[in-house]
Amino acid sequence: MLDTNTEDGYTTADGRKIGGVAMELRNITLRFGGVVAIKDISFDIRWGEIRAIIGPNGAGKSSMLNVISGFYHPQEGEVIYKGYRRPRMRPYQVARQGIARTFQNIALFEGMSVLDNIMTGRLHHMKANIFQQALWWGKAQREEQENREQVEKIIDFLEIQHIRKTPVARLPYGLKKRVELARALAAEPSILLLDEPMAGMNVEEKEDMCRFILDVNDEFNTTTVLIEHDMGVVMDLSDRVVVMDYGKKIGDGTPDEVRGNEEVIKAYLGVSHD
């Protein structure tokens, strides 16, 4: 999970070391029929940083995340991951490369318990073959034990011990979001993609989620890419911000730089009248 390549990285104001480039998106263009969702966008993601993508509704933020996670395939441009150009991949292959994600409208396995949901995050860490699995034999049993321990760690970390055995369908919205984060973390991802992790939450839940995102980054040094509407939240959380509008990139930099960018103010924050 941790890449210590810090050459040409930088150090943040609060003293966290940010590493080299983990992923680079080069001239990405994505079209749906005649509609251009993303127009020639390039930016990079560095190891260990919290990278936000912001923009008004319909700006193409979620499409961008879907390109990174392999759900959409851009017509032009390339994705460079860990220094190599990534070939066209299916979403499950991208996931196996260590890119985990959450969804805007929560995609959990509603019929399964919280524990089972989080265990699915570890599926591709299990190497026992189908026959060993079927007979519950040798490697299979040992692996289940190890994975279970890892999952329990995450459950403790996200403070969801009390709902471990609860079927997900019965949980309130805020907790579902947290379980989804837990499932993504269980995969020990190199890059964690969060699609509006705080959408629809109340203030208290938002504060909790913020704390978890920061703690995760701190504790596991997880590179995080997040989409968020709430400007205040984004500015507090992220190291660098990409601003999108109508499928184009109109700003890229630290929260302070972005806040001062004329075009960003116009497009996203609205022109100030005082």
Added chain:
Amino acid sequence: MPDTLLFAMEAALNGLTAGVMYALVALGFVLIFKASGIFNFAQGVMALFAALTLVGFQSGQIPFSHLINAILGTRLHHFGWNMPTLLAIPATVAVMILLAIVIERFVLKHLVNQEPIILFMATIGLAYLLEGFGDIMWGAEVKALDVGLPKGMSDTVDELTFNWFGYGFFIDRLELWAAGIAAVLVASLTIFSQYTKQGRALRAVADDHQAALSVGISLRYIWVLTWSIAGIVALVAGIMWGSKSGVQFSLSLIALKALPVLILGGFTSIPGAIVGGLIIGVGEKLFDFFMNPIIGGATENWFAYMLALVFLLFRPQGLFGEKIIERV
């Protein structure tokens, strides 16, 4: 004890064992429906095809011999050897897995993200295709299937009940075996889906495709796995029905009896398929027993459907199905 009660008990017991046979077919439907949301109309034909293949292997029949003879003018029929059952069953399992791969590759793969009704239509097509294919491959005549399961009246049950009630019940040993095998099958399927990696992936895919992809599960692999398991369940059902009444093309019609079973038990529940099958089996036999003198025979043909209709009125999700909740 009055005789009528004893006869009714015997009928109910026979109903239980017959119900197991229905449940076996229904089980195949539930597996595929849970994992992919597809109502697989071809499940009954898969059972027929599996039984045909098994008999073909056992008797050393040459596949497509009619076709070969018609084209080349030869008179081939058999290889001239018999394959032992212990070899023929794994060989048939291999064929069913191959069939699952072919179905995924040529049908399902091209219908990803389509409406359930379109997938359902595809399985109707598949049913006819497979039926015709089975005919060309193995011939249409009725064949006897014998895998060495005991048949005939069970003396143990006869003696036991005679000692208790002074009247011996007639139970077919084959049906007792079928019940035992079904129990083992269901137990192993449950353990597989609850405690293994593939089982967990299977349940995940059944629940949410997108989420399953995001944790690195390959949908295509899971579909092949599901259809393979459904194929193996079809083989078990085919063996039981084939041993009981011969391998014949009307076997594919037993699939229709699975429909009321599913309506009773719920389309998404494995225990539901079992309980539904048992209720239909017992209900059928008891209804027949009590009503036959009053309304005449052949109630077994329609009783199951009538019961399903009643269920549709009062409990449309079935006994064990997921509750249908309309959110406004």
